[in-house]
Amino acid sequence: MTALGEVALWIALLLTIWGVGTAFIGARRGRGDLVLSSERSLHAIFLLVVLSAVMVVVAFLRNEFHYRYVAGYSNIELATHYKITALWAGHAGSLVFWVALLAFFASLVVRANRWKNRDLMPYVSATLHSVILFFLVVIIFTSNPFETLSFTPADGRGMNPQLQNFWMTAHPPTLYLGFTAFTIPFAFAIAALLSGRLDTRWITETRRWTLLAWFFLTIGIIMGMIWAYETLGWGGYWFWDPVENASVLPWLFGTAFLHSVMIQEKRGMLKSWNLFLVLGTFLLTIFATFLTRSGLIDSVHTFAQNLTISYVFLAYLTVLTIICTGLVWWRRDRLKSEHRLESFLSREAAFLLNNLLFVGAMFAIMWGTMFPLLTEGLLGQTIAVGPPFFDRVTIPIGLVLLALMGIGPVIAWRKASKRNLRRNFTLPTVMGLSVGLILWAAGVRHPYALLTFILGVFTLTTMGVEFWKGTRARARIEGEGAGPAFLHMMSRNRRRYGGYIVHIGLVIMFMGFAGSAYDVEEQAALEPGETMSVTSAWGHTFDLTYQATSAYPATNMTKLVASVRVQRNGRDVGILTAEQRAYRQRDETISVVGIRRAWNEDLYMIMAGIEDPNGVIQGTNPRPLVTFRVLVNPLVPWIWIGGILMAVGTLIAMWPRRGVPERPAPPRTVPVGKVPRRDERELAEIG
Amino acid sequence: MDPARDCVPGWGFLPPVSGYILLVPTKVPRKALNVARERKFLIGGVLVAVVVGALMVTGMRDAMVYYYTPSELATRLASDPSWHEVGVKVGAEVVPGSVSFDARNLDLRFDVRDQSVPDATFSVHYRGPVPDTFEEGREVVLEGRMLAAGTFEATTVLTKCGSRYEAVEDDLRAIGAPGPYYNGGDGDSYGEGYGDSEPTPSGS
Incomplete structure (x- = not known):
């Protein structure tokens, strides 16, 4: 029965080819029926891949040790719930799980965009199909969980004990949810490039998707930290291990994008930069999978086993990079900025600095992570860089970002006046410095710890003032009490105040990090x-x-x-x-x-x-x-309290507004051609 | 705005695409002629890059560690004894039967060997707890330095993460043969399970 899983993978593979073809032809010829067919094939692929993943789990539950994967990662006496999570305990299974999540998001996107973005959807569908196609090829031809052994062992080798832990059950799926969800903004970016509709729409349409991806990635990384803290038993939560670094790289790019996107929405600037960040984030998720899965970095001298996978991923990364660069170059005329930077003392400049720092940190961490591989390839001698390198680079960058978190949200757009600066930053500066003095008096001498608290209190004060001002203004205008005014203010500006809460969480987390001194x-x-x-x-x-x-x-x-x-x-x-x-x-x-x-x-x-x-x-x-x-x-x-606050803030920021229905697109943007009857009826109802 | 008429070249000697990648304005609007201001921002951006770069360079100096296999380290030490003073990383395999651990003083001693050159072995001394999932035959990454006496004084011992551990057919065949666990019941088998440290009875 479980062999059905492999059949499902093959059918899904054929469907991805169908999906790419129909999407492109449909878009070119204006054949709405083909586009619909392509979109529906994503639903079918989702079901097929889920079936395949379920079959892997069933094979684990039934102890079918003639599968190499099952024999390698389970044994008879493994607890039942770990037999389920064994799906992502190893390489082949986690790829199937990965594709299942990706197909889930793809299916959701198709569903959410039935009536809107019809001009982008063919290309979105084609892109999603092609990404799924790549992963299915990797699974079927290099790491097939349904690969059988020539004999049936009496028992399996069992699961790595370090994975038999709650956090390791929750951490990989959450991380994968984040990684795969970043494919959606990527698909929209490619669609915008291919269709030439490079206005801000694709970005606003994918904003919530990006937040969702970021939400899962953030939680996933924090869960990884908790796992390291509670099971590795050396007293810390972050080790600058290549696998850890791999998950942070797309996070840094994604975070940069979440900020720079606001500049594009408000000022029409940084259009190509945003494309670069969205495309880059996706490439980095692939790169992260490559790093973690190929084992190239960790085991520099024993990578023969997974060399094929490394080459396949490298080739895919190269092709993607070329395609992305080519598309941006092709559309360069439509990516002109509508405004220019006017002053260093402006929100744009603060955001730009934030972006440069995020991207700088990304490249520094990538450099440190790849360094053993680069030296091995170029000098024939492997040289690794240890945690001191990463600390040296990231702590100063983190401190500047800590200050920017307080500055960015309140400094004026375009050009800040002296009055704006004085009004917004006097109290926070005084607060930060006095806390610094108190800590100094109490004997805190560690420079980084001291700076973290000074800048952290500075930022917390600006945030507090923002909340207080907003609540007071609303209470005065609407005549409400402080409590209701606070809640209404939050629900009216979810993105803004959700973002502030994320910042507060991060500041608290930084203070927790400083404690390690x-x-x-x-x-x-x-x-x-x-x-x-x-x-x-x-x-x-x-x-x-x-x-x-x-x-x-x-x-x-x-x-x-x-x-x-x-x-x-x-x-x-x-x-x-x-x-x-x-x-x-x-x-x-x-x-x-x-x-x-x-x-x-x-x-x-x-x-x-x-x-x-x-x-x-x-x-x-x-x-x-x-x-x-x-x-x-x-x-x-x-650190964990800050992490929870970050998650709550992100949820607030991306929570959809109640009672504001998604506006159906005007019928003319629904693809021409044959639309099935039921859809026509629904369309008529919406008007 | 028609770029051809209203713009003057800024960093026009660069190919236009660099404007999008490096944030370098290759064309500057004639109307504003903000060359000075643009340049200010460029300098700002370059400054950030330089600071990050400087942090990286100084960080590299502190944190660079050579990564050797046991045989490479032996060659290096033979040609230049001053490497006894230098901290290195070594990826090696724990020699079965060589591990001894003094739980009172957390004093761990074992031998490692090269996976490709079985003759290249040396002894390791580490003061600390036995790392999780440390076992005979496991791949480990050592950090520390090789003392002149020929013992490697390790400051860290890392066991390779097991999630990439692929099942080797021989291991699985070995599992097919009844292990001590099936004969001996529960508690007695502690420390003598049938993992991959067991010699494989059926060979190949």
Whole structure:
């Protein structure tokens, strides 16, 4: 039965070819029936690819180990929910999952644009089909999850223990949702270029899609950070690992685009720049897939295995780049700016600087990530750059962006007057500097941490003033109380205030990052009953008394759980446990950290080593010696709080307005030719 | 506005497309003749690029690490002993049967070998916990330096991320043979499972 999944992939592949052809011919000849057929083929592809993905999951659930993919990533005793998430545990399955998500968005786009953008839709459909076509070819010919082995193993190798974790279940799908959703703005950009309709419409039409993509990408990246923090067990959340970097590259471009798009809407400037960013963001999502999937960077010396995939992706990237550049060059006449920059002290200039910094950061991170590969190729000697490089480049850029977040939203368009500057920035500057002074007096000397707080408070103050002014104005004009006025103001200007909330979340997150300058770490080997103590940057003393280690057998592993009594400044605050999990199937051990969260700091405990683990499991050694590594990480909870605020703000910004129906396009833009009867009837109803 | 009549060349010596990519105005409106102002913005943009570039260059100087295989490192050390002082990254494979860990002092010792040149091996010393999913036969990336005594003093030991781990047919055949887990029940099999560190009974 599961072999049906492969058949579905093949039919989908044929449909993509049909879809590209009909879309182009339909657009050229004005054949609306062909265009409709092309659009509907996206719905069919969606169903087929979902069927294929479901079949992979079914194969996992039924332990069909004659599939190489199933045998490689699962085994009989794997928990059922992980058998479902095993779909994206490996390369081939995650590609199928990827295409399913992409087809889902494509199908949604077709549905949402039944009555509008009819001039763009043929090209949108063609572009989406072609992207799906590429991925289907990659799946079918290089990484087919339905590839069978010549024999049927009695059991599979099991899933990587580090993936058997809630955050690893949620992180890849969210990230993929973000990556694939960026294909929609890309498709509209290509459609605008091909059709020549390069006014601002394609951008306003895709604005919400871009936000949606950005929303998922942001959440996905933050979930990755949480995963790293909670399972990797070295006390941090960001490592500048190539795979992490790969997800940030499109995020940086996408973020730049979300800002520069406002300049185009308001001032008709930066048209080609926006195209560059949209096309670039999509290319970077492909590049990110290439980086993560080819394994080129991480395993510089052992890439023979996936060399084909690397070449296929590189070729695709090259072709895409050439096509995009060619199209922009071809349409260069229609990409003229309507206005010019007038002053450095203007919102346009602030946004432009923001964009340059985002793009600069992107290239710097890309450079650092690709450096081992470049030196290997050019010098024959691999040279890697470590985290210090990325810190050196990104922290200053981040600080300037932190300040711009406070400046950009309130500085005047075109040219700011002295009065505008004084009125908007006096209070924030005073607030920022006084917080800086207070922190200095309190003994904070780390320059970057200090600057983060000064600039962060500056930005938070401008945001606060904005909210306060808006609410007060509305309360006065409408005669409302402060609460309703605040809510109405937000719902009337969702994009603006949603954006502000995203900024506030990011500022809070930055402050959380700054806390890492004051991490404390201690390490001790303890017999049961012994105590170690660690003093945090806040001056709290934690006394940790090791009590016991017990073994708990679970379905596919044995947990060794060490429990520790925690006292904070001499007062009992509870028991903290840390684990080592020994997985049977791969003979691998991972550690699970224990975290005691408080509003101001995390007590983070790792069970780093245990003497005689076998004795503990067999019950012969009930009092083993355990080595603990304990960290106190200040302000970490605020990173996650900031992340939640960012998600909430984005949701507010992209939430559709109630009671404002999507305006149906005038009938003349519906493609000519044969329109099916039901559609005609619906059209008549709308009028 | 008709560009031909109303514009004067700005950075016209560049091909026109550069205006779109580099933000360089290749044509400047004659009406405004804001050459000075345009140039100011250009200088602003270049300044940002220069600052970012400078950050990158200084960052590179601090963070550059040579990446070697064990055999490459051996060749390099033989030709120039001063490399004993230099921090390097080494990608290698943990030699089965060589791992010893002192849980009291977090003192980890193991041997690594080159995957392509099996003779090139050396001992590694690392002070810290056993990294997650560290096991014999696993690929690891070490950071640290090779002491003159011939031991590699590692500051970090990274285990390769397993999500790209492709199943090798031999491993799967080995799983087909009953492993200790099926005979011995639950707890006893700790530390002696039937992973890829097991010698493959059926070979090829």
